[in-house]
Amino acid sequence: MGGLFGLVITSCLTIELLASQNTEPAYKLDPNAWWGPECTKYHNDTSIRPFEIVFHDKMIADLRYRLNNHRKPVPPLEGIGFEYGFNSNILDGWLRFWAEEYPFKEREIFLNKYPQYVTNIQGLDIHFIKYRQKAYAHQEIVPLLILHGWPGSVREFYETIPHLTSVNKSRDFAVEVIAPTLPGFGYSDAAVRPGLGMHEIAVVFSNLMKRLGYKKYYVQGGDWGAFIGSSIATSFPNEVLGYHTNLGLSLTQKALSLTLFGSLFPSPVVDPALADRTDLLSGHIRDAMITEFGYMHIQATKPDTLGIAMTDSPGGLLAYFLQLISTGTRSYFLNLEDGGIDKYYTRDQLLDNIMMYWAPKSITTSFRIYAESLNRRTLALGISEIPTPVPTITIHASDEIAYQSPLLLRTKFTNLLYTTNIDTGGHFLALEMPILFANDVLNAIAEFRNWHAKGGHGNGELLPNNNG
């Protein structure tokens, strides 16, 4: 469905982009921006307080009441899977499961299995997991800042954390995972004034790591975590020892031009076998962007309208999230009546994640990351244009929502050490394939360490492609 709508949207975005060409950034990042109430600014609490997730009985009772009394949805049209969105035929089953089978108390215990804390950064209480296993004497403990996105949470990492932090005698390092919750999400405070976009969040996390005593660290990110991680690597290159991402994207104008050029002439720009993952003009990618990005469009423009709506209906929240998780995992799930949701995840996993939004009532504020980041102010910071020399390693799953070839990635990540393409996997890679994910990150860290040991100078020369 290119059509009129697609053409208008494309024209709008192009004109917007062209109109925002400034050589001087109109705005600058304030490293000391205060995001909490003004009155707390001068009582700066730097303590790191232990934190426990609690599912209060009152919250559970209210939730179950709403689930059990939800209004009957309209049935889907004949012959339709998920093409019109979440197929309401499966809604009752999901809501019944959530109300009657999801074991709230057990899940609460599970969610607290990793030590968690809260500390106040720039006025915001930031929630985070900090965890490592007992290492051998010869091993260096390396901190890994791992960043989730939307509609994710730290829950996405629960299955991969044991593998990430696993201690292997043959390695000279062991990982300490620091997994924070993005501001406005889960149990992290939300900003009380506008302006907290992805680059500002990068500052918050850099300060978080400083608070925890780390001068240098590795960063891993997917979804918003990828953009925030990229921003940290750009704004604080001396702090980041290496950046690993499962959503490698360069947002530079060079990359955009190369993408358009590559749509016409793929082979100089991208490996022909992967060309259809980047081809904007054939209709496949363009159509996918149009059909799948409605949520992004409305959250970037009317987060509070949608927030009021979503806060009042847990069933609605579930449908909204699971539709995204479905198509984000495999594009062919669009044609399945059950959305393929049960194929790669357990229901407990997905409901745990939804609870991280429902229980702390952070849905509305989580939407705002789109409004705060997809705007002219963020564009005008120009941070996405600036390349970073931080060594970078990427992994590309077959059904990830976007793909860029190494040529494009290097317009941003000048020391792209290598990329790995796998013929499986989706957007929520850590949750879907925790062991593969962990191994790729650990291999990346080993590679980063080698790179630094050899003097850490890159000339952009790409190591042979890893195709796994």
Place this chain on the structure above:
Amino acid sequence: MSKKTKNKSVNVNNLDKNEKSKTTKDSSKFKIVFGVFAKIISYLFVIKALFTIYCIYLVYVSLTNVPDLPKVDVNVRWGVDNNTHDTRIRPYRVIFSDAMESEIRALFEDYRLMERKIKSFKNTAWTYGVHSDAFAQFFSHWIFKYKFRERVKFLNKYDHFLTNIQGLDIHFVRVKPKADKNVKVVPLLLLHGWPGSVREFYEAIPLLTTPRPDYDFVFEVIAPSLPGFVFSEAPTRPGLDTYEMAIIMRNLMRRLGYTQYYIQGGDFGHMIGSHIATIFPSEVLGFHTNFPVNTSKLSLLTWLLGGLLWPSYFGNGIEDRMYPLKDKMEFYLEETGYSHLQSTKPDTIGIVLTDSPVALGSYILDRFMIFTNHTNKFEDEGGIDKYYDFDKLLDNIMLYWVSGSITTSLRIYKETFAGSRLNNLAQVPTSVPTWALRLKYELFQHPDYMLRWKYTNLLGSTNLDYGGHFAAFERPKDFSDDVFKAVKAFRNFK
């Protein structure tokens, strides 16, 4: 996945097919290929020139080509039961039952007692959507001041009916004018859009059905609910786009005994009315629209190029409403999120809006205020106290709520904008006499010359210096005055 075939005389892909490209040699390969390509092109100037002329010709033909009217099946069945051919016109009443009221009040309480309702940022007005403070006011009125029993009486002040067209029960309000022997009664089909309903016409209906001096005619009004909206049944299979709705509405009029009638439409009502006037021109005596747009490719291109080259010329009197292009683009980008979502995932957002009256209220309120006047975005109250009293707005929302029709109403977006027939009729002109009413803050506006490419007998237009998208709802008097004026012109046009 199909690749578009390119009409280029040189295919770079074929050139380097024999060379295996390795990603490590990307940049040098790139330079070689580009260089060869550039060289060949520079030698082929003549071929290039001819090729360009040919492309321009193709574009011209594509933009001005008048396709044949597609074959129309006026008997397509949409219901579950394909055998019943019930032609009765059955009286209907809007009901706000006690059960419905208890349920909605319980849901109100759930929301009201919710801990930690998120507050919108201070001093941002409605730039993040509905502001929580404004919504609280609106919601409070809904709980404490909206009198269900009185409002349902009001909604039943006109006669409601259901009749089965092509398998779907279509709901409509029908109001006969006050009798006057000297005045001819003419039928007027009023077509609403989204997120509107027949409620939009309630204040205009008395004005349309009362004879007035200087006019020798008066209207009998037929205001249906679109299929899938309010009390009109929804289809059970995909495909019911505005084109099909036009057929249903035309068949509705025939069911009511009208072989010729006037049509008034805004929003989707404009599209449907326009289709009826195009497919059944001998049946439509005149078409009045308060959403005057031409959706053809030529119009879009003219609008874009006109904005870049010479706005005041191409704007032809309404350039302040069409340009500057950059502002308009920003506006559309910022305000079409809902349309993007509904055109792609109507059932998902439908689940949310069906489950919570607060959700439905917030979502619809947002569109009403911004479409009435987009500068409301910068008002703390969003203008909620300026244009409509809360009861009016809530009547409309309640019609969606009690009928449980929000999900099926959203599907019109997917069927239309994601369907394959969006612009099939855009380049087919109609000679049905047409009149355009432009209120100042209407979202899309095209000048007369552009409208005439489609509506060849555009008899005139009215530009008002106030008012927004919901013309009948916001300005019933101006609306009715203009409909009378237009139909007088239609009747004089022979």
